[in-house]
Amino acid sequence: KAGVTQTPRYLIKTRGQQVTLSCSPISGHRSVSWYQQTPGQGLQFLFEYFSETQRNKGNFPGRFSGRQFSNSRSEMNVSTLELGDSALYLCASSLNLNEQFFGPGTRLTVL
Amino acid sequence: QQQVKQSPQSLIVQKGGISIINCAYENTAFDYFPWYQQFPGKGPALLIAIRPDVSEKKEGRFTISFNKSAKQFSLHIMDSQPGDSATYFCATNNYGQNFVFGPGTRLSVLP
Numbered sequence: 336k337a338g339v340t341q342t343p344r345y346l347i348k349t350r351g352q353q354v355t356l357s358c359s360p361i362s363g364h365r366s367v368s369w370y371q372q373t374p375g376q377g378l379q380f381l382f383e384y385f386s387e388t389q390r391n392k393g394n395f396p397g398r399f400s401g402r403q404f405s406n407s408r409s410e411m412n413v414s415t416l417e418l419g420d421s422a423l424y425l426c427a428s429s430l431n432l433n434e435q436f437f438g439p440g441t442r443l444t445v446l
Numbered sequence: 447q448q449q450v451k452q453s454p455q456s457l458i459v460q461k462g463g464i465s466i467i468n469c470a471y472e473n474t475a476f477d478y479f480p481w482y483q484q485f486p487g488k489g490p491a492l493l494i495a496i497r498p499d500v501s502e503k504k505e506g507r508f509t510i511s512f513n514k515s516a517k518q519f520s521l522h523i524m525d526s527q528p529g530d531s532a533t534y535f536c537a538t539n540n541y542g543q544n545f546v547f548g549p550g551t552r553l554s555v556l557p
Contacts, residue, residue, distance in 0.1 A: 395483040437482075437490045
């Protein structure tokens with residue numbers, strides 16, 4: 336069974352731009368969670384989607400948003416990028432709300 | 447926000463030695479305690495997990511010890527190998543809620 340895939344793997348943007356990241360979960364998994372990973376803050380939860388509905392949300396500003404499609408694929412968007420948004424963005428899919436399987440992440444660099 | 451404290455921040459052990467990483471949590475509602483292993487450039491991978499109805503779980507060289515009254519759990523890596531060199535994260539959640547991760551422990555196993 337294929338794992339979680341994320342695209343693109345690397346991205347370079349400039350301040351003020353917006354970015355969209357994509358995540359395809361493991362087949363059959365309906366829950367998709369997004370995390371931001373930085374050396375200083377560690378792994379921080381952004382939001383979780385289940386059956387196209389946002390079910391949980393972390394403490395991030397409204398510039399961070401997401402959505403999930405009927406095939407469980409998910410996208411997250413960051414608008415008006417700031418230097419501090421540079422991070423590894425990880426997507427995780429889950430079948431049973433406990434075991435999460437992570438993708439390789441998208442490395443975003445904001446210049 | 448609920449926190450998970452993890453120690454040590456970094457750990458160096460000799461090949462064949464025992465690596466021990468500790469975590470402490472606050473919320474007694476947490477009912478799932480996984481450990482993740484992350485190699486550079488990769489997403490975290492689920493290593494082993496435990497529920498609070500047991501005090502220990504062993505899978506190969508990896509063991510979780512769980513102390514419900516102290517709200518602590520630890521990862522023991524027996525016969526540590528250079529290939530175990532990675533960053534290890536503990537995490538907690540309660541069913542249906544978002545995960546809270548520890549800050550991570552960078553393990554280096556010397557050959």
